[in-house]
Amino acid sequence: MDVFTLCEKAKLASIRLSSTTTEQKNAWLLSIADALDNRVDEILSSNAIDMARGENLSPVMRDRLLLTRERVARISDGVRDLVSLPDPVGRVLSHHVQKDGLDITRVSVPIGVVGVIYEARPNVTVDVATLCIKSGNCVVLRGGKDAINTNRALAKVVKEALGEWSECVQFIDDETRESTGLLLKADKYVDVIIPRGGEKLKEYILQNTKIPVICSAGGVCHTYVEKTADLKKAKEIVKNAKLQRPSVCNALETLLVDEEVAEEFLPVVLSEMKAEKNIRVYGDEATKAIYPDTEIIDEEGYNTEYLDYALSVKVVSGVEEAISHINTHGTKHSDAILTEDMCKAEKFILSVDTADVYVNASTRFTDGYEFGLGAEVAISTQKLHARGPVGLNELTTYKTIIRGNGQIRK
């Protein structure tokens, strides 16, 4: 598997692709969507091979790996949805004319070649490839070994639908770790690496590449119930943030409650969640004093991302302690304050170092669609380039065009 050759082909194709029209890109997306629908049997039979090979995988993993007729239809519908989104390329980001007549325009352009390293979710193959096409980027895909047959089939469908532009999508058809290592060394051809997977994968990538990485840490998301909060609304928000889909990164992991309302608020919200989903509660002594079914944790315990029906709880003395706790234990993903005191809200907004900061709403809204940005490749918890949902605009960079008529520098 000559990974460098694939990456070089992607780089060459990226120059051509960068100046393709919106119409052309949308036509490809529709072809891909149709091809996915028409070739669903071929895709499902490849998936059946992976499912058979993966009979020892956990039920969660098997569910992620499984494709069905309905799931393929959902993937192709997602591709069609991309057509209606605005083209992120060619936006004029700024324009001015200098005194000497130099006309300076900053315009969005594709990044070039995006390398995506992901685990066993076959939908990522299509989602990422089509987001890249819409944003004028070539993509090099390296999927997880458990899904290799499915990914190969999906990549084939996508590439064939692209016809003579098939080089824009490159698929690393290899199950060994070696090919990931080679992709990470292809800094001559690959402009950005986006990992989609667990913490270990991300750590490995950060330690082994010079290529810029758009990274998402896990989401240790907080909700702080300030003493003036509307406790009825607060209960619904906290329950939604924790229970609606606990396995995702924008779900609530740590509930902070002001000491003045802890006794009123905690027993109600925690026992309802216990009754509904048998939630486990971890917390400090003050929490246990109010809600005895609490397992005591130390400071370290507050770094936990459960992704499950479990919750850390802490009673705090006010907004200062809440902010300090979040800045110490959070992952800069999504954090909320529930309050009717807008001075406290502003203080929280200014001082919590996080991508998405909420006032009186559930952190579950952190998502490209919910923010009205369209589909997303990932949710970034780093600060450079993209912070929060990484959608089509975040898959572009910019170029400054300087038009003159003979200007020289004095």
Added chain:
Amino acid sequence: MDVFTLCEKAKLASIRLSSTTTEQKNAWLLSIADALDNRVDEILSSNAIDMARGENLSPVMRDRLLLTRERVARISDGVRDLVSLPDPVGRVLSHHVQKDGLDITRVSVPIGVVGVIYEARPNVTVDVATLCIKSGNCVVLRGGKDAINTNRALAKVVKEALGEWSECVQFIDDETRESTGLLLKADKYVDVIIPRGGEKLKEYILQNTKIPVICSAGGVCHTYVEKTADLKKAKEIVKNAKLQRPSVCNALETLLVDEEVAEEFLPVVLSEMKAEKNIRVYGDEATKAIYPDTEIIDEEGYNTEYLDYALSVKVVSGVEEAISHINTHGTKHSDAILTEDMCKAEKFILSVDTADVYVNASTRFTDGYEFGLGAEVAISTQKLHARGPVGLNELTTYKTIIRGNGQIRK
């Protein structure tokens, strides 16, 4: 030298600094400028120690290291200039209200802690520290060992002018390589590393850190003289781009000339540059046939950044070959086409993969001031976050503020 402790102090201070008013930041800048002026003797006597220690350095290095009364005044004037620039923090980058009433605002915020690793230019200590203060960032400075006494004195002046906010500027007072390594490992506290120095330093940094890096490769900048170019203007532009200040990254390194005008253009421009600055010419056979005083180079030779009175020249068949040459040998810094054919210009703009693409002007304009952006920390040749001049706006990231009144996700 406990580098982690310095970085942690910077991180703690950065939370406070992020919500400081423009007036307060400008007041600090004025105090720093005044302190530099008032304490110039102290600064110059520290610089004298470095100059004495560095008697074996090259004349260029000694010139970079040297401070004089005038140079310190220029540094303090630069700090005063920052006061009049708009505050890059708190800009509303987007705002909309979703159907469900969620009010979503994207606002620029400081990045947090900026680590700057630089070589023996003492002015960087002040320039970078004050750009960071204006943009609400704390900074950890690690300067070159040849300038350690000067940098220590400058950092002391800056920190003392900040009074009880002195933790916002941290200076690593250490000459060993070890402290650089520790800074690169402080990913818990440092949000971005900006290297200012040679290729070796950048390579070392990229290979040894998980912290995002804003990186500038050297500038192998091209100017392509298309066959319809106004050759009189072209001559002035080429001479300016090459000769006005050859030691800087936006200076011309490779001249590409269309074969249809090479015989008319090259002898004039090259012999004038030879007469004026005794320029050395490196090129292909076609160039040598026209201008015999050419030393032949191979493909590899076209990767050279001379930073000197020397120039690579190549005769090309047209805009396609020019684009392909630049995309192969360029460093994505600044590249120009000189032409009266606006279709060719548009093709060049679209297809050359570079930060700053010029039509009919000298590449020497790539500079924060010349673009009307104000002072700059560096010129980025990477594609993520910042491309081209890295000014105050590029020292910010953003936060999305979601204001609701009880919204939960369905």
